[in-house]
Amino acid sequence: EAGVAQSPRYKIIEKRQSVAFWCNPISGHATLYWYQQILGQGPKLLIQFQNNGVVDDSQLPKDRFSAERLKGVDSTLKIQPAKLEDSAVYLCASSLVAASPLHFGNGTRLTVT
Amino acid sequence: GENVEQHPSTLSVQEGDSAVIKCTYSDSASNYFPWYKQELGKRPQLIIDIRSNVGEKKDQRIAVTLNKTAKHFSLHITETQPEDSAVYFCAAPRPHGNQFYFGTGTSLTVIP
16 A cells, blocks of 8 residues: 655755645545654654544644645645744654554655754 | 653664663553654654553564553564664553654664
């Protein structure tokens, strides 16, 4: 089966600029997650979707981060405006159902200068 | 993650020796515990998982043990090889949720 696809692979922006990441989960996976992984740390959940509805966005900095999953398939994560501390790898993951094995994409490495 | 503690943060072993990584969790209702391996610059990949109805699960050189009473679970790698060098993360379900808290990771180095 095809894995979780993410793009771009790398992104370098200046602070206060905007950036968007895209994720295409494994076909048939109802649950989609966005994680932020800062260097040397474990993944931190930003938002979880079940189909096209938000299940949990309690750890999403909503003043600058937004995410959507239109039609319950692809998802985009946006940061506007970016801060230096947003430099991290943004991982998208999907699972067949909630609390089942996660399948991660290769991530987008964001550098904010 | 605040509900999962992982130790040690770094571990170096000689090739052929065993490696053990331990995680503790806080929610007694947690019932599923995966372990992920992340090589440098790559995505985390599931290597083994265990559900709370068993105490141990083994897959070739990798095993996971679960102690529900003490609320901890451990990853055991036997006959380590250089390609086992990576960062390993444990995870446990969040209380009242369907997502996972991840541990802070263990950087394993296998010395040839």
